[in-house]
Amino acid sequence: MGRSSPAVAIEQVHKRFDQVRALNGIEFAIQPGEFFGLLGPNGAGKSTLINALAGLVLVDSGRLSVMGYDVRSQYREARQRLGVVPQELVYDPFFKVYETLRFQAGYFGLGREAEPWIEELLHELSLTDKAQANMRSLSGGMKRRVLIGQALVHKPPVVVLDEPTAGVDVELRRQLWSLVKRLHQDGHTIVLTTHYLEEAEELCDRIAIINHGKVVALDTKADLLARGISKTLHVHTREPAPNLPPALADKVKYVTDDYIELSFTLGSDEDSVMQVLDMLRDAGVKIIDIRVEQDDLEDVFVQLTREPN
Amino acid sequence: MAGMVWLFWKELVRFGKVAFQTVIAPVMTALLFLLVFSHVLEGRVNVYEGVSYTAFLVPGLIMMSVIQNGFANSSSSLIQSKITGNLFFVLITPISYVEFFIAYVAAAMVRGLAVGATILLFALLLVDISVHSYTLVLVFALLGSAILGALGIIAAIWADKYDQLAAFQNFVIMPLSFLSGVFYSIHSLPPFWQTLSRFNPFFYMIDGFRHGFFxxxxxPVAVSLAICLTAFILLSAITLSILKIGYKLRV
Structure with missing residues (x-):
């Protein structure tokens, strides 16, 4: 359990639900201090993986650990070091905000010493004036913040957020982002699952894309963006209907009265832009405008999770 | 350990917040039963020599309330947490399955005893009755509420919907507690029903509890005690093994 242990280690994890292979040999590690993104389409296995880490899903084979502690055989140590914000807004309607956080700290064995931290959390989450409000009376955004508070109440080094911004308005999403960034700056290891690629692009250092219970990509954000298919070149030529050689004819995207737009999918090497332009010049095409479009994470994601035809 | 104590405390605060419904209402129900049945049947039914029917009724009504409230506490709390999903925040903590069991059962016992003690208090004021052995009374009340607290955990884990739990309550708990000799001695039943009653564990809880009064x-009280203890051990073992494998809670 030395300093060298990864924050989260997932080794050859398999889980079957009846006929469905929810997790099919997942394996990766997250280092302490990382901001890690877990992406994948619906039903890819993201939540199953997170629940396995939290001890709510018992895997068929393989091993998961948090800060070096096995989530099954050393569950007390592992859970003490893990905070999870669930996807659904779950709460106990019997209790007030403060009580909810106080009991949660208690479940982790914390006594009086937790109370100043709870006050601080309430302040950080802008919930101080709602401390004595019943959970039922809170808006969705406030409930979400209480859930984050519950996940942080025992000061876990590893924090997992399962789609924290699903169905959340833009303003609150920004707020949550800055909160999570602050947690990361304070030294927490953050694991974020999300549907919003924009979110992963904005926040995460390293990203795993999973699909059908398998890791289909695991890389830094920069390297993931630099993968293969990363540019599209759009060219506008004067002339409706210039004489295009056959090689270029199928690149026509659309034709207007003023111009024709051709688009070329390029590899990542710089030469290819020149090659295309040379080809156009050789064909005697007059270029009036060119535009290079950089693919974003979404394109990479779509490419990687596309169903094989 | 501390986690378990907080979970236990949370359960107490939960039913304390709705004490009107969880304590006062069952006390009221028991007192109404006592009022109506004692007026209608007093002097017509004589169960034990030297014991008035109203006095006979008191321990049965108390124990029936202890049983029903013990069951109601663990089952309703757990199924609510399960269905609303907030059980998540208990399951991800270091609390072990044994501690989980103890917290829920202990809270069920406290509620059962709170209801039972309140009814007893009223009965001592209103009815000419005295307690032969408080120890026996307490032992049977503790056992009865613990057994039903454990059964409540099983029922809440098994049920996927509130109406399934209600069915369990209406078709198992209610008949067993009504047909356990609350209102009569089984000696006043035809032989077939007498034999059948002997298979009802609630009968022994009430019979032993009543022995504590009269x-x-x-x-024999030793038989009741042995059967209740066995039932408690058996149900605890079943509940613990269900919790250990995480049936329906950890998939």
Whole structure:
């Protein structure tokens, strides 16, 4: 359990639900201090993986650990070091905000010493004036913040957020982002699952894309963006209907009265832009405008999770 | 350990917040039963020599309330947490399955005893009755509420919907507690029903509890005690093994 242990280690994890292979040999590690993104389409296995880490899903084979502690055989140590914000807004309607956080700290064995931290959390989450409000009376955004508070109440080094911004308005999403960034700056290891690629692009250092219970990509954000298919070149030529050689004819995207737009999918090497332009010049095409479009994470994601035809 | 104590405390605060419904209402119900049945049947039914029917009724009504409230506490709390999903925040903590069991059962016992003690208090004021052995009374109340607290955990884990739990309550708990000799001695039943009653564990809880009041019972108190203890051990073992494998809670 030395300093060298990864924050989260997932080794050859398999889980079957009846006929469905929810997790099919997942394996990766997250280092302490990382901001890690877990992406994948619906039903890819993201939540199953997170629940396995939290001890709510018992895997068929393989091993998961948090800060070096096995989530099954050393569950007390592992859970003490893990905070999870669930996807659904779950709460106990019997209790007030403060009580909810106080009991949660208690479940982790914390006594009086937790109370100043709870006050601080309430302040950080802008919930101080709602401390004595019943959970039922809170808006969705406030409930979400209480859930984050519950996940942080025992000061876990590893924090997992399962789609924290699903169905959340833009303003609150920004707020949550800055909160999570602050947690990361304070030294927490953050694991974020999300549907919003924009979110992963904005926040995460390293990203795993999973699909059908398998890791289909695991890389830094920069390297993931630099993968293969990363540019599209759009060219506008004067002339409706210039004489295009056959090689270029199928690149026509659309034709207007003023111009024709051709688009070329390029590899990542710089030469290819020149090659295309040379080809156009050789064909005697007059270029009036060119535009290079950089693919974003979404394109990479779509490419990687596309169903094989 | 501390986590378990907080979970236990949370359960107490939960039913304390709705004490009107969880304590006062069952006390009221028991007192109404006592009022109506004692007026209608007093002097017509004589169960034990030297014990008035109203006095006979008191321990049965108390124990029936202890049983029903013990069951209601663990089952309703757990199924609510399960269905609303907030059980998540208990399951991800270091609390072990044994601690989980103890917290829920202990809270069920406290509620059962709170209801039972309140009814007893009223009965001592209103009815001419005295207690032969408080120890026996307490032991049977503790056992009865613990058994039903454990059964409540099983029922809440098994049920996927509130109406399934209600069915369990209406078709298992209610008949067993009504047909356990609350309102009569089983000696006043036809032989077939007498034999059948002996298979009802609630009968022994009530019979032993009643022995604590009058030092008379249908079966020897040691037998009742042994059967209740066995039932408690058996149900605890079943509940613990369900919790250990995480049936329906950890998939």
């Amino acid at each position: 030092a008379i019972s249908d079966v």
